[in-house]
Amino acid sequence: MPTDPAYDYALRPPRLPDPEDRSLDDAPIDQETRLALYRKLQELRQWSKRAHDLFLQNLVKGTTHLSLGMEAIATGFGMALKPGDYTFATYRGHAHSLARGMDPGKALAELLGRENGVLGGKGGSMHLTDVEKGMMGSYAIIGAHLCIANGAAWSAKMRGTDQVAVAFFGDGTTNIGAFHEALNMAVIWKLPVVFVCENNLYMEYTPIDAITAVPNPAADRAGAYGLDPIIIDGNDPDAVYLAAVDALERARRGDGPSLIEAVTYRTGGHSRADPAKYRPEAEVEAWKDRDPVPVYHQRLLRIGVPEAELGDITREVAATIDAATEFAKAGAHPGEETLMTEVWADGGSAWRN
Amino acid sequence: MPTDPAYDYALRPPRLPDPEDRSLDDAPIDQETRLALYRKLQELRQWSKRAHDLFLQNLVKGTTHLSLGMEAIATGFGMALKPGDYTFATYRGHAHSLARGMDPGKALAELLGRENGVLGGKGGSMHLTDVEKGMMGSYAIIGAHLCIANGAAWSAKMRGTDQVAVAFFGDGTTNIGAFHEALNMAVIWKLPVVFVCENNLYMEYTPIDAITAVPNPAADRAGAYGLDPIIIDGNDPDAVYLAAVDALERARRGDGPSLIEAVTYRTGGHSRADPAKYRPEAEVEAWKDRDPVPVYHQRLLRIGVPEAELGDITREVAATIDAATEFAKAGAHPGEETLMTEVWADGGSAWRN
Amino acid sequence: MAELSYRDAVAYGIAQEMRRDPALVMLGEDIAAAGGVFKTTVGLVEEFGPDRVRDTPISEQAILGAAMGAAMTGIPVIAEIMFSDFLAVCWDMIANEIAKSRYMTNGQVSFPLVIRTANGGGARFGAQHSQSVENWAMMIPGLKVVAPSTPEDVVGLMAASIRDPDPVIFFEHKSLMAGKAEVPDGEIVDELGTARVVREGSDVTIAALALMVPRALEAADRLAENGISAEVIDVRSLVPLDTATLLSSTAKTGRFFTVEENPRLCGWGAELVSIISEEAFWNLDGPCVRITTPHIPLPSAASLEDLALPSVDRIVETVTRSVDGGGSA
Amino acid sequence: MAELSYRDAVAYGIAQEMRRDPALVMLGEDIAAAGGVFKTTVGLVEEFGPDRVRDTPISEQAILGAAMGAAMTGIPVIAEIMFSDFLAVCWDMIANEIAKSRYMTNGQVSFPLVIRTANGGGARFGAQHSQSVENWAMMIPGLKVVAPSTPEDVVGLMAASIRDPDPVIFFEHKSLMAGKAEVPDGEIVDELGTARVVREGSDVTIAALALMVPRALEAADRLAENGISAEVIDVRSLVPLDTATLLSSTAKTGRFFTVEENPRLCGWGAELVSIISEEAFWNLDGPCVRITTPHIPLPSAASLEDLALPSVDRIVETVTRSVDGGGSA
């Protein structure tokens, strides 16, 4: 897993990743790891598409925020994280949950509001959590979880473990106050935490440049906390993996936090309600060429992986997702007996005698 | 009032202002303005000392936060601001209020909780406000007023006036989320607002370096908003005045906000309750030499102002402060008839029929 | 007379006021070109331009700070906080700054300011996007609090809130958005602090708000079948509160119920019950009973959320049981 | 048996628990070397070191985020928010994150977490540093809420709060800090959710909290002189709430009063009155009456603040008038 620290995975200007760029083909990542990355990428992609299908069948009742197009970030980090590490995600947290090993069936069941969902139907799409897997929660109000990730990192430090906490968040999140408070505290306490900004160029429906004082919403703020600016191609699982390994190592060494801006793009709308019409067609087209799945597929072919092997992986994942779908659909709708449970640690919700 | 834009008033490292530095003696500020600065400085100093005396006499009941040692900042800005401009201050807002022309008697009366106080006793020491004078309030919860100053600046812009809003705040305030939100919005909306960080090296009782990720809490964050870092000697009324004139001009020209870090020191404790024992004695001693009143006094002598003239000013101010004290002490304690007024714009407080 | 959805009534009401007062401005996240995430501001930027209908970053403190600073310097403002749950990230601006500054300055400043926000459950959005927080606002002195239940009330109370010189928190209910109703032509301006008797009755008084109003009305129909005549009051405005209407109805019926979506403890119903049970004590023929969401965070699954929010069934059962037996909820 | 001030009892109670549980940590602004702005944490950094008693920047969201993240990963935490008014700047962390996350995750995480904060008026600090906001906390499902009135209760309820696996908001009253009382030797551990009858009586029940408890007791003395026998209950814990004690006292006296420092609307008293007037309705001999701070921001001047907060005189007058005439507050 250790990579060549001198290897340069940083995104060079212009900010738009170049699909023709071959420079990471010879990155110091072994083939086994790359195949695992590909499998994970497929899993996140196929799961997200399935979730989308289930909306269209009107089986998902609330809102949902997919990571279609952005899966390389969760993939690269998921591969680099160790079992004890902590992940903190946003409402757009499905990919990050699956990347930590959350059961895809239980995740889908949660979207469907079923008893066999990972949260028994209490949390829903925006709050996927699986503490056993280190997935410490998906948080639906912008900003807070960066501060909470600090707490988990602080706890690891106090307990003397080498765990690292990673918080994923969007470009739009860099403009809320909690971002600033979290970064400052992480640095002064030298916490083992990695802040990963998934810059998909939009805060909901508004282009990030229109509402941000600097062009790179995260990287251009790094200096305000004495951190290095790091910008990577968020659509390249290898670039993400290398950056993740470095930042996690740094944290484990006791050298404190990192702030990584991973540039990416979402293929679909912000949430299920959004047809994403506000984006220039040329921009959408340009990013289609950078879709991480075909781009990574091409890289694997270039470095000599047989097409058939990739096809097998794709089909194996498809079978998993089908099984997960069946599992989810078979779940019962939770009832009265769970409504009032788990407000308190005693399992109940009594506020009076 | 326009100054030589090329004139360099920025504080050079080391950060501690040098009392032996003569470089601002020949700053492009006419003598009349300087005498006015001296008078204002005396007024703020003598008023603050009087407020302190009134505590000791147990006439001030709540808490109070004085600017003793820090008055040059309010002085310099007070001189540079135009009548329509807006000042937003913190709980440590006495000097800023007086610098905008608040009646010193009404200000003292407010500290004494009297009916003739500038807020009728409703607000108290931490909330001095005089809208007619452009003193838009003193805010006692850290951070909010930077955002509110933006609003006043936005309003000026919408109304097409050339008013500027200035927000004063401490070094400790740079670590709260609202600071970040305010700076970003001011820049993207190009608001006519000036953010002035009074860096007195302490957040209450904790040294600012111990809890801040960068050495200059404001200036080192300027880049996060595409702003220039500006650090000035906050104990030098001339340096402050020059920086203020520049920043106000920039704002009036439509070139947007500035962030100024004025390095200073408070002579006394954080609030009346604080003996300020947590500061190294050598540090306190070093800053005594930089007290703005004697330092500025010396400059005026050096540039040829007769000592007697300065003595006259000092005595005139003393007489004003004495009169203000009498006015304040003579005020009645507010009673039942004002308790329930002015919650609503109709003057009352009815929440039901 | 035109049919308007509750959703469209929001932009309709705002447009009426923006046409009338050229100084009035609006700001919030995704409210301009996107028309708001609930599509409640569609068409406004097209008519009034991006200087008057302004998109912001995700900076709720900065949004309300800008609104407050503008209002106190003479510009009337409408600020949108997308979901009412997010009032928590700017609660200092609301509870400590906007609500208190007039009093603290002894009347030197006014805040012609409306904070609009999408409130309430039923959309299966989970605990952080479904709260009914009208009680948060009611408990802060210095805020007026409004929650309309019909398209016409959206328009009329919006106008009243905008014209009011004090800060108003205006709760738009997510689960009422799609509902349509006739709205009269011409200018509509309602009055804050006025409740409305939406159904007359003689046996019990039921006070409800927002989404709970149609449920209370439906329950009243069913109660009538059971021989219980329910008077239903749409409270509409929590501050100012129309206690006169509540008290006189209770004087007539002798029984008082609330139907509340906010969680149980310290809800607006507790305040109303306290007023009734103090001031109409001698008129009461039985206990005042609150029908509320239980004191739990809201669950996301449809089946659970439906159990949590007061339902027509629960209203009918509770009122019936209480009238029959004098018992509790 | 030692005499301890309420202020010193805070550090005393924390130290008891930090000695017992080496994992327990604390964080907040100026709590270490400075000993806290109310001097409630004096001596702790000296005994337990700066890693366990940690100064922070002015970053309340980061403070509570750190506390939450630590608690959910196995480290029990005490976080100080200097003044309870500042809960507003981190209200999202409290109301939306800490309070809801256990339920949302169906019990996957616990929050052994105490948020201590200085609450209440009487210090002439003005509207932004004097609020009683215990009702803010009470209305959020998922929070426990405690407000002791004596040094012994500070120690015992602090221990109970720290040992409780759920998040507790612990309100320390600014105007009780200087008061001293005997505190027994040895470990003191109290129980959440238990009110205390601090004076027995037969004519009226008076429920009070924190600073209002000594005032209610003094009022009871004066009422006794007027021939009214008042039972005074120190509510101590708003969540869980000891309704049994409140209901049984009211069953005995037939009259229920609250003395509340929070502003009037949706105060904790409204909740108590609603419970009593529903469940003890047939026991009541007259209306329940709340004696509260009026619904205004708190003024700073001593003369005004004294008028605003419930005084002994006001309690005596209100109870007397009500018992005599059955009238209102």
Ligand SMILES: Cc1ncc(C[n+]2csc(CCOP(=O)(O)OP(=O)(O)O)c2C)c(N)n1
């Ligand atoms: C405090 C807060 N404000 C507003 C929202 C509504 N909201 C949800 S997602 C979102 C956009 C977030 O943009 P970004 O951080 O770039 O993440 P992305 O959705 O693009 O992944 C907004 C404004 C929220 N959830 N929380």
Ligand SMILES: Cc1ncc(C[n+]2csc(CCOP(=O)(O)OP(=O)(O)O)c2C)c(N)n1
């Ligand atoms: C949100 C908030 N947190 C904490 C406080 C308590 N407090 C009052 S002044 C102060 C220190 C402020 O330091 P700084 O910004 O440097 O200003 P200074 O007092 O030094 O002028 C603190 C922590 C507050 N008023 N508001």
Ligand SMILES: [Mg+2]
């Ligand atoms: Mg984004």
Ligand SMILES: [Mg+2]
């Ligand atoms: Mg300071």
